[in-house]
Amino acid sequence: MASGNFDPGLVQRAQKGDEYSRNLLLRRLSKVFERYFKAKIGNQAVVDDLTQCALLRVHSGLPALKQPDKLKAFAMKAALFELHDYYRGRHSPKEKTYEPQMLPERRDSPDEWFGSKFDAERALGTLTPRARRILELREHGYKYKEIAEILDTTETAVKMQVKRAFEKMRSIFTD
Amino acid sequence: MxxxxxxxxxxxxxxxxxxxxxxxxxxxxxxxxxxxxxxxxxxxxxxxxxxxxxxxxxxxxxxxxxxxxxxxxxxxxxxxxxxxxxxxxxxxxxxxxxxxxxxxxxxRQDFLTCWELEDNRSTARVLPLRTFRMAAAIAVLAVSVITILLLLNQRDVTLQVATVDPGEYERVLLPDGSIAHLNGPATLRFDEQNFPRSVELTGVALFDIAHQPDQFSVQTEEAVARVLGTRFGVRSMNGLTQIVLESGRLEVASKIENPQSVLLVPGQMTSIAQGSAAPTPPVEVNIEDQMGWTGFIFFRETSLRKAAVLLSTSRNIRVDFDPSLINERVTGTFAPDVTAEEILDALALTLNAEVLREGETYRIVP
Structure with a gap:
């Protein structure tokens, strides 16, 4: 549907290579992205990064957008992809929980402890449904504080569940 | 440990x-x-x-x-x-x-909300464009609903206070759909939960009033303005309130007992000093020049030459146009947060023209 700042005519002109229209469109989209990421993340440096990345997605995908009136959905997906990439990426542990180089054996990776004998499914089976939800949400990139909000509990309780999950798995890992 | x-x-x-x-x-x-x-x-x-x-x-x-x-x-x-x-x-x-x-x-919902806020921030209403002798007209009605900074008064949870610093601009969406455009320094107070279509203002604001059967009133230290649906600017400073009506009808009265009132029609201004029994008789004013203090840019059948000057002054840029457009006229209203590029784009769209950037100067060409 035609709309104020993002009418399909402007999108079509931008798609046809009209530089002024493209710049205007991206400028307007950048305001939407910035407002959105600011509301979701807050940190200005991250907001700037995500805004740029989302704009890049739009910029590179715009020529292939078949229906100019679907710009809103197109931009929404660009924003959601960036947001969830960010969530997932921020979880990449900067500091490993296990630091092999600090141990006398100096093993290079957890694989060398277990080889092919590692039974992940058995470990998974030790988790309570709640602990599993917590760990899965964590792998989706949510912070423990956010997980606590999602599950309507406290951050301390969530972390305690994580520790309990580990304690239950220890016998499997040391078999 | x-x-x-x-x-x-x-x-x-x-x-x-x-x-x-x-x-x-x-x-x-x-x-x-x-x-x-x-x-x-x-x-x-x-x-x-x-x-x-x-x-x-x-x-x-x-x-x-x-x-x-x-x-x-x-x-x-x-x-x-x-x-x-x-x-x-x-x-x-x-x-x-x-x-x-x-x-x-x-x-997803949050994104769509952000989208709507930005999409509606400046909506162009393009009036018919005839020949170069006819007025080109555009109205950009800033009727945005934006995230507003409202400070909650701790003593009364329903009283909202919006404060805008000098030089800042904030758009406040009121519970009845009316919008107050605050051009700082300004403070607006209103009861959010039991909104009686009444607000208190100190400072400068432009009001877009949603048309409803009940009257809407704006109170300053000195005056009270009552309307049904309209747009008007209020400047309340140093014991003096000035009110300029842009559209609709507006009744203005003193806040003293048994006040006398005046009725404004579009393009008229009145003022009232602290303690005065009655507002000054309405006088005709030029909206383009007399409402600049609201932070808005008003074009009313304005020649492109004057529009370029108003835009240049307001946004601190240089705007020029091709001599063939000298007879064009434009109409529109631009909120303080509409960028120069967006205004130029709207003008170009209406005039079927283009905007070129030549160094520091924006040039409108056919």
Whole structure:
């Protein structure tokens, strides 16, 4: 549907290579992205990064957008992809929980402890449904504080569940 | 040092200080089983991470699952369709999925809200363009609903206070759909929960009043203005209130007992000093020049020459135009947060013209 700042005519002109229209469109989209990421993340440096990345997605995908009136959905997906990439990426542990180089054996990776004998499914089976939800949400990139909000509990309780999950798995890992 | 607490921190990926780190290393050296368990934990977490679909797949799947398949392009829909079985089985066995899907739905809604706010921030109403002798007309009505900074008064939870610093601009959406454009310094007070269509103002504001059967009133120290549906500017400073009406009808009265009132028609101004019994008789004013203090730019059948000057002055840029456009006239209203580029774009659209940038100068050409 035609709309104020993002009418399909402007999108079509931008798609046809009209530089002024493209710049205007991206400028307007950048305001939407910035407002959105600011509301979701807050940190200005991250907001700037995500805004740029989302704009890049739009910029590179715009020529292939078949229906100019679907710009809103197109931009929404660009924003959601960036947001969830960010969530997932921020979880990449900067500091490993296990630091092999600090141990006398100096093993290079957890694989060398277990080889092919590692039974992940058995470990998974030790988790309570709640602990599993917590760990899965964590792998989706949510912070423990956010997980606590999602599950309507406290951050301390969530972390305690994580520790309990580990304690239950220890016998499997040391078999 | 509490080893259990350190272990919890390690498991939850919290940073350790130097002392805790040393204690942790010593603990690992003394307890090979713990070291092995932590290695297993790390591998288990990696296993869980690998099971989860990519963020892109997950977002697309969640959009379809949430009933928004229309948001996907044909290619994306085909992609999801192809992976549906695999995605479905992973997600079915993932108890955390429903929470993440709900979060994605909230993320989607939040984006759409941001989109609407920006899309409606400046909506162009283009009037018919005849020949170069006829007036080109454009109205950009700034009727945006934006995130507003409202400070909650702790003593009365329903009283909202919006304060804008000097030089700043804020658009405040009122409970009845009316909008107050505050051009700082300004303070606006109103009861949010039991909104009686009445606000108190100190400073400068432009009001877009939603038309409703009940009157809307703006009170300053000196005056009270009552309207049905209209747009008008109020400047209340140093014991004097000036009111200029842009559209609609407006009654202005003193705040003293048994006040006398005046009725304004569009393009008229009145003022009232503290303690005065009556407002000054309405006088005709030029909206373009007399409402500049609201922070808005008003073009009313304005020649392009004057429009260029007003825009240049207001936005601190240089604007020029091709001599062939000398007889063109424009009409429109631009809020303080509409950028120069956006205004130029609106003008160009109406005039069927283009905007070129030549160094520091914007030039409108046919």
């Amino acid at each position: 509490d080893q259990s607490e350190i272990l919890k921190k390690v498991l939850c990926e919290e940073a350790l200080n130097a002392e805790e780190k040393q204690a942790h290393i010593e603990n690992l050296e003394a307890d090979p089983d713990l070291a092995r368990s932590l290695a297993g934990w790390q591998r288990f977490r990696a296993y869980m991470r690998d099971r989860i679909p990519s963020p892109r797949d997950f977002v697309l799947y969640s959009l379809v699952f949430g009933g928004h398949a229309e948001d996907l392009s044909e290619e994306e829909a085909a992609e999801v369709n192809e992976k549906w079985g695999a995605l479905d089985s992973v997600i079915e066995s993932d108890p955390g999925y429903s929470e993440v899907a709900a979060q994605i739905e909230r993320d």
